Amino acid sequence: MYIAHTIAALRDHLSAFKRPAFVPTMGNLHDGHIALITQAKPLGDVTVASIFVNRLQFLPHEDFDTYPRTWESDCAKLRDAGCDVLFAPDEKALYPEPQTCKVHPDPALADLLEGHFRPGFFIGVCTVVMKLFTCVQPRVAVFGKKDYQQLMMIRHMVRQFALPIEIVGSETFRADDGLALSSRNGYLSETERAEAVQLSKALKAMAAAVQSGERDLAAIEAKAMQTLVQRGWQPDYLVLRRRTDLQAPSFGLHGEPLVALAAARLGSTRLIDNLEIEAPAA
The missing domain is CATH 3.30.1300.10 (Pantoate-beta-alanine ligase, C-terminal domain)
Structure with a gap:
């Protein structure tokens, strides 16, 4: 598995491929993430995952600093799943300057439910996903249905910006007792x-x-x-x-x-x- 820590290195490596299949994550991977990788593999000519804990989608009182970061375990799981490329930028690589240009999704969808209880959350999500899309330039991207509103938001954004990306929703992966993995x-x-x-x-x-x-x-x-x-x-x-x-x-x-x-x-x-x-x- 090739690991790219910069946008330039990622783009250089992916230049040999025509149809990247992409799974964005924030790391601390579990079986649900690996199911996304498995689903993505036959959809492209190279399978790309990203690990980036996105500060923009955390509210000031939320758990950005304590969000679990399990790098070695994550890499091992991705390798075992057959992931071809891991994009793992630090904040300076993905946001070399303050990200003042942001994606503001439609309030009719973004300001209810999760957006109501976590104001600005979907601005952070859409902004980082748009930036990851520009870095990876995938032809297909796989997102879990557990984050149902987020999946709808990403599909809406891709449609509105006419991005050449197929968005695939993957069924929620659950433990034996029914708890959604998270x-x-x-x-x-x-x-x-x-x-x-x-x-x-x-x-x-x-x-x-x-x-x-x-x-x-x-x-x-x-x-x-x-x-x-x-x-x-x-x-x-x-x-x-x-x-x-x-x-x-x-x-x-x-x-x-x-x-x-x-x-x-x-x-x-x-x-x-x-x-x-x-x-x-x-």
């Missing part, structure tokens, strides 16, 4: 890890309510929130939204595809998850 799961204590599965269970309960014919979405959401609060969680949101734009359905369900999305804090760890739902016909 780098932040490592923050959980043993007791919290056992409890963490309740987030995916809450989403399944919401989906079951919709599929059984319940139409009061607010009541379904309120019940899910109450269930987690009673178990000691601090939820930011548990909502049912249209998959097309993450807006609340306007006139009931009417058979449109929905997604249940959740973000909640367990102890000091904030977890997110989602579940796509096929709504029954009205």
